[in-house]
Amino acid sequence: MKDHELQDLVKKISASLFGKPFRHQAYFNPKLRSTGGRYLLGTHNIEINKKYLEQLGEVELIGIIKHELCHYHLHLEGKGYQHRDNDFKLLLIKVGAPRHCSRLPEAPKKRTFKKVLIYECTQCHLQYNRKRSINTSKYVCGKCRGKLVKTKEMILE
Incomplete structure (x- = not known):
């Protein structure tokens, strides 16, 4: 056409x-x-x-x-x-119009990944799970005011 x-x-x-x-x-x-x-x-x-x-x-x-x-x-x-x-x-x-059009067959299916960042206090060893990274020079432990260090970064499907 x-x-x-x-x-x-x-x-x-x-x-x-x-x-x-x-x-x-x-x-x-x-x-x-x-x-x-x-x-x-x-x-x-x-x-x-x-x-x-x-x-x-x-x-x-x-x-x-x-x-x-x-x-x-x-x-x-x-x-x-x-x-x-x-x-x-x-x-x-x-x-009789559709509210949304259909998905194209060639379009890849959305894969959802969940990123988990684990920060740990160097003094009291309390762990914080976060979705977004944090500025460790700006933020401190909420319990003892100790320094935070990123210990793990995991990606879950």
Whole structure:
């Protein structure tokens, strides 16, 4: 699908579902990575991630277009066009647009790592477990005011 075909599809969906014309540009943006599409407030254009069409098909593409058209029409009408706005949520339901696009199959699954830093007081040997590193020249032991030293750094899956 080329940009002009996307433009025609967006105009068709806008007219049939919203009953309003789409008067701006819709095009594929190859730089989009983490989202299916976006509505640009300044230019009123809609950008679409072509990978969603290639990997998930036209049904997913139409869902993304509906979602972005909800932003588009509500913004131009001066209504709540953001995800948190009630106007936006109601229009999504009315036109059958998804709230979020699906995950791309090629996208790597997020792996969560938990970093644990263990600091120990040199005087009383009290241990402190921290997620973030601390400045040992600035902070001291809360029990005896002794010097803290980092003893271990562990990464848990």
